[in-house]
Structures are given as C-alpha cells and as structure tokens.
Amino acid sequence: MRSYSEIDTIVKRSTKAKGFSWGVAEEIGKNIKQLELFGLPGIKHINQYFKIFNNEKFENCQSFNKSNRPQNFYCPIKLGLSFFDQSISIQDLNDIEIEKMAYPLIFLPFVSRSSEITGKRIFLKIDQKEFLLNFNQSIYSNYLSSEIVEKADVIKIQFLENKNNFSEEDWKELTKLSENTFVEETDELKQKTAGAGLTDND
C-alpha cells in the first residue's frame, strides 16, 4: 500500500512536471491525497487526466456566473483553483451550474475545501452522481464505484444555508429527556448549594 504522504509527494511532483507552478502542485497533491483518504479514486483520475492534458485545450473560468459554459471543456485544476480562490464571493450566487468539465472528480476537493472556508455545506451534482460536502470533514455520496469519470456534461453546485436537519419537535423531546440528569431543586437546596448570591443587589 502506498502511504498518503507518498501520494501527496508524487502527485505534487507530477503536477509540477505537467507545467503547473509549485504552489498549484502543492494544492493538487493535498487534494488527491484527500480524495484517497475519503475513499475516492483520486490517483486514477489525475493519472488519466495528465495523459490527455496536452492533447486538448482545456479552459478556465476567471469569473463565475450562475451558469458557466466553456467553448471546449473546463480544466478541473484551473477551474477548481479559480472556484476555491473566489468561493467567498461565489457563495452569494447560491446555485451555480457549470457545463462540460473534464475529469470532474479532480474538481471535487476544491469544492470540499470551499465548504470549509465558507462555513456552509455544499451539494455537488456531477451529472447523476451526488455529493454532500460537509465542511471538508466528510463526503456523503451515491458514487460508490471507482469508475473513471472522464467528462461531465452538467455540474450543479449549491451552497446550503446553515440550518438544522431535524424538527423542533425532535429537539424538544430530546431536551426533555436530557433534563432527567438534573436534580429537582427545593428552596432549602437552593439556599445551601447555589454558588452565586441569590440576590445581586448588594
């Protein structure tokens, strides 16, 4: 088994070897390591992408709109960096659609890290594959195979508002149960055991 440290190092060097700067290479090393830690096939995807990287003219997007469409296909590295670097302002768009991206799984860690720095969960849909990105702590997904995703026609990104995913009723019931750990207080107990003064007018 390759260690995650080896994965980080080899991907960083490979990315530099493909002509990206050292700073970008550092990002991709960390991202692919993260994909592998989450059980997603990062090495497989970056290796395949680098094989075709010089054959086609992949595009970047320096300014994001609600809907983004390239002439050819977006580069998941350049687009990922651009997305991550502008994520604090992009979140105001709430829902973003990106068409035509090569090897979109490489784009995913940038969105996951954006979830961390914006403090919002992000729902990412790559064609029919769904990912819930939880503050870069975990990924919940229906993509369980390790098949290579060479191209995506439509990618949807939704910044989710911070709200609880349980009802007020659930909360009240649990709160009531938790109160069973408290001691019923009598006047005498109040006088004898309270830490602060019972009146604060002195």
Next chain:
Amino acid sequence: MQVPLRDPKIVMKLSRLGSFHQSKLSFLRSFLNEFKDWKYNRDLFDLNDRGYGVAIYSFSKDKKTYSLVCFANELKDEERSDRVIATKWDAAFALYDGIPSKIDIDRLSQNVPKQEVGRLSYKELTLSRANRSVRAFNYVVECLSKGIQPNTNELSKVGYLYRTTAVYGSGKFGLADRFRIKNRDEINGPFRLEMMLVYLVRQFTFDQVNHIAKHKNPKDAVELDLDICRNLGIGNSTGLGMAPFIVNHPSLLNNWILAKETALKKIREIEKVSDEEFKIFYNCLTKSLKNVTSWNTDSEYQKKKINNLINDLQNLINYLKDNIDKSNFYIFDKLYNWAEENLSEEGIEYLVSIMMEPYNEIIDPLISQMSSDEDISFNIPIDRTINDLREIIEKNYSDILKIDFSKNENNKKFWFISKNKEEPRIGDRFEDNGSELEQPTAIARDIKKLYETIFTLKNSLKIGKFLVRNNDLRHIVRRVFITEKYPYSEIQDNTIGSKLVPIDMLRLKLSFFGAVKFDPRSDKWLRICMFQGAPLPNELNSFNQYWIYN
C-alpha cells in the same frame, strides 16, 4: 520584568542557526524522559558466529509495544559507503508497531535490507540502515576477544561503533503516515520514534560486538565494559536531505525555535536563581569544557568555530567568577546580555542551551508544543487584501528585500532532486544542468519577486482575485501568510547565494535532534554523534538527566 522574545531577523540568520547546540529540548533527550518507565527487552538475538542474522528489541508499557527489527548482513569493505548512492549496508532496521509475527519478520527480511527500493507497510514506523566504523568496530572485537577492554582514548576518536546513513519515517516507502500515530500520548514530540530506533540500534551494536568476540574466542572473551558502552553513541552521516526539510516545513520549524526562544525568555525573566539551580547550571558549564575539547574534526571551518567556543566558555566562566553575584536579581538576563556583547554566535547559543538545564518546569511543557499540524496553515486566506500581504512582507522580510537578485552571486545556486536517488542536491546555476527543474526553496528570491509584483497593485484587491492571475506565486503567498502566524518559520537569509554554507541548515536540524560533535566533511555533508554518554536501556528508570555533560 518582561524580556521580549529574540528577534527572528537575528535568530533565523543561517550563521546563527548553524551555531545551535543540543539542549534539554532536544528530541533524543525528551525521548529518553518519555520512555524511562517503559519495559525494555531483547526479544530475539539470532546471529551467527560472525554476527549476521536477526535481532529484535522492544519497549513496552501496558498493552503497547514498539519493536526494533535488526538485520545484520555481510558486507565487503569495497561495498561499504555512507553516501546516499549506496545500495548495501552492514545492518538495516525497521521499528515495528507492536510485536512482529514470524510472517512479519520474513516480510521485513525481504524489504528492510533493500531500504529505498523495498516496501514497508503501515505497521512499520521508521526505517534505517547503518555502517560499521570499521576502525572502531574491529578494534573493539579484537580487544574483547582477547579478554581485554579497548582503550577509551582510542575509542573517543570515533565515539561510536556504527553510524546510520539515513533514518526515514512519516510515510516514506510505505511506512505509517504520521496521522495514524500522532495522537498517541508517548509521541508528543517530533521525531520521537526515529530517536527510539537510533537508541535501540546503539544497544544492538554493543550486543553484536560482544557476540562476535565471544564466538571468536569463547574461552577468553569478555563483554564490553558498561562504562565504555555508555560513552559510545551512534554516529550519523547527514547530507543535504535535511536542508530542504526545514524550508518545506515552516510551521514545524517555527515550533522548534519558538520553544527555544520561549524557554530563553522565561529563564531571563527569573528574578532569583536558587543555589541549587545555579549549581546545576555551573556544573554543566564547567563539565562541557571537556566535551568541547574532545570534539574532533578535520574541517578548518569547524575547527575555527570550536576554538571560538572554547575561548567563549573560558571567558564565560571567568565572567561568572568575577561579575555574577548569585544573590543578585535576574542574573541569567545579565549573563545573556553580556554574552550577546562578548561571545561568538557558537558561545551565545551554547550558553542558551546550558541555561535551560536547571528548569524542567519551564522546558517540559514546551516539548509537547514542538510538533505541528501543517494542514492547519495550508489554506491561503483568500479574503485578505494585497495591503495585508505587503505589510507582512515589509515587516517579516525586510532584510530579504535588500538582496539584489540581479547579481549572479545572489542567484548562484539551485536546489534540485536527483533522478537516481530522489535526494536533494545543490548545483551551480551558471555551470550545472537542471536549474529549470529547481525546487521551490529559493524563498528569498521568490519573496522579492512577489513584493515587486504586488508593489503597484490596489491595496484593496483580495488575495483570491490576485491568485486567479498569479498562480505562479501561489507557493510564496502561502508562506507569507504562514510567517504572519509563525514568526520563526522562515530562514532570514538567501538559500541560493554564493556564500551559502548548506551545513548550517543541517546543523540547525541536528541540534534539535540532540546531536553533538558536528564534523563537517565538506560544505554539503557532515558526521555527528547521538546518545554518546546516554544511559543504557536497562538503566532508563533512574538516570542522571545531565548525562550529556558527563
């Protein structure tokens, strides 16, 4: 009284970093303290008459065990090389997480002796190899087999029986990643398991000479005297690999230096030094004269530094006798201020190390702060502005900005990774091939380039927006924001200038390991000694913590 931390622009200069010495903060000393109540055992010693075979040593406590698996191999003299290009060694070692099974030992026997071309697993924590000091090893075997102890003067010229030529950890060659072990209580300082490996290798070297001598002359052979064992350490040959490490791990570097600086600050702030504390300090100081005078090297560069240090120590002792009244307040602050005015950098840093000796209560809490979770500082703060970036550069890199990189002398060297060994090297940009594949270790030059790029940009421009068009500067933008949080994270010098002495960078790291007797063999590699004078494994539950000055 409040004493400020020392200025990073002074402490982080290479000449100062290259004058650092071991101290109570050093990793090998904190390792011994951490494992002093662990049970040591030699679990297996299956060597043939000539000393080749397998041995296993362990430390265990409660349900945890760490096992050093040793493979001693036959090596022809012409095959023995300390250089990183070697492919065979006298012995190879792996530290196993737990108790290895027969299957594990078989697997390790196929891989550990191959080192970089073998494969390890997440069950192995560190990996190393070592070569005999042929002169010392054969001499000791010869003496013991004749029933006599070796001459200690002869042995002190070397100081060890084996020297390691590399110690690997943290995921290299399939070893366990650091995240798997970092939360263990006993691993609360950097390089702790590397230190354990080296320490147990030292014991293996004693057992091996005894074993060979015994089989050479079963009737008359004696075992190596324990006092002589204690005064032998483990050598290490260190090349350039360590130099980029300290550039590539800025927050870790910061935490090492910050611990040292915090200790110094707190000691200088001590109002009244007790008699007992002063006695410990003074004893270590006077005893260390013996250590320094037995520091052998052929390097003219190091000889000069040692002579300066010996003069400094004499001056320091005289100053203490004539000018320091123990009953006065803040005597360590007074002493430090005098040293800054009167001693060389070697002397100043030696004093700093010795001043730590009486103060466990200051040092011990700092040791657990010397590791670093580097992922925390990886993300660039994209919402900050160009004005923020510029202000940090002007504050933290003012000396760097004065360097003129249009002059060849300031741009002469480049760091690269060799293809055949994947090891760092340093070349001449104007003479050697490969500078187009330069590693990102020319921090000073890149800082200057970044500063010039942002000079005319709008103050309010967000970093995220700046990076969209300037990804070539991404690595250096990240560093600038790291230095904002970690003031001692950056070497305040030019790492590609013609005057660069790379061994200064090695010495910085080795001093934190606890190495002594730095012996430069060129400006690019050196030999050192570790654990010389240290207690033996079965003495760990009660040992003199000032052993390094004995």
